[in-house]
Amino acid sequence: MDWQEISGNWVLIPRHPVGIVHFLGGAFVATAPHLTYRWLLEQLAEQGFAVVATPFVNTLDHSAIALSVLQSFDRTVAELHARSLLRRRYLPIYGLGHSMGCKLHLLIGSLFSVERAGNILISFNNFAARDAIPLVQQLNHPAFAVEFTPSPVETNNLVQERYSVRRNLLIKFSNDTLDQSAALSQLLQQRFPNMVTAQTINGSHTTPLGQDVKWQSGSTFTPFDAVGQWFKQEVYRDLNQLKRTIILWLKPLATV
Template sequence: MATPLWQTIYNNAVLLPESPKAIVHFLGGAFIAAAPQVTYRRLLEGLGDRGFAVIATPFINTFDHTTLADEVGRSYRLAYERLLALGLISPELPIFGVGHSMGSKLHLLMGCAQTSDRRGNVLLAFNNYSARRSIPLLGQLAPALDVTVEFSPSPARTLRLIRDRYSVANNLLVKFRNDEIDQTRDLIGALRDRFPETSEWLRLSGNHLTPVGQSLPQQTGLAWLDGVSQLASRELGRDLEVVTTAIADWCDRQLTAPATVV
């Protein structure tokens, strides 16, 4: 079955398979989230092939993550309501959030700001570093300019909000084995303080950019480099397929389980 074509609705990239069983609201990582239908195409179309409608909201990262989460939520809601008005989706479809890196933090902040309508969230390669750690040049410039710059909310405040206010009970966290900037262990501690029975995590093969799944050039003209490229691409493809299957299988299990009331 051919993958449906992408369409743009209120700046959201939308993928609608025939008779979707659920909706995935996708948010990508900082600096690669501006065109998720391009940077995450293989992952999102893989979910579409498994029967999930996809609404991917692009964003440009800022220091004010609280406001950014509000803006992303409003953008998504416009697209969702337009799809409802056009009769392209049913209001009965369950909704899952799927986020990568910075996108995971935004899903968490949205879940802290209000009671959520999500059946669950899948949080890939969660990252919650300070502004100085995330932007190395900032660590050099801030002292010289005698300014203090930090994300809002700060990393510590983000974890406190999750413990106190987060409203999505069912969560799957994915940590990749070769990801040196992942902070899933901190997040699973906060989530299990909030929802000790319904927060799961997986450790999968790959690195921080595995959900992006971009391949290396296949034809360079150098036999040895082409061979390395093909081998690396097959490895990337296997890792991405495992991630896609893990997300789809977990969401399928939530669809058959009783909804958790917060």
């Protein structure tokens, strides 16, 4: 499998897809998701999921970004069908978001009519602009009062009243001070009782950005090689736990 750029999205298509994952990354690493989240997304493709990763540039208007990435995703899926890269048959579509990408999937599921088999929301946060953008803190003057659209309170209200995706997995990392999944979990549990799974696993806010570490031992195994292998195991422990958590939710009978 190789990454392809199709209609503005980065796409990875396994030979016999069992579903489609629409991926949206964090605010400042979302412009090249096939690079910044490469390892995690390729692991999902190896499990049979077609991956459509939509790049975006962050602005204050999150509703407009949500509409833009949804339209971009729909264009790419239509192009995949037109090129016969995806067969025209039903495949469940799952939203997968990290950080700001979670908010965008929540807005997509609240503002637009979409059919989703579920959403996976990793390290959700819903900060106000003054907390998310350092420059705004410096411009502490009424004339420079800016806020995301929708605001954090408006986002919560939209989710509480209009969010339509019933099945959700919320993943929080044990060492993540930016995470706001607990409050979101309460909102979703009220809306869809017994349809929301919340898990806390080891890692930090940047764990999903982990990449493959190529460590090639020499002809003789040295103490330096041992340190290198230990480092690789430490890096992969949290990343592999994240992969297993996602795949077992998507495919409960999978062996990972």
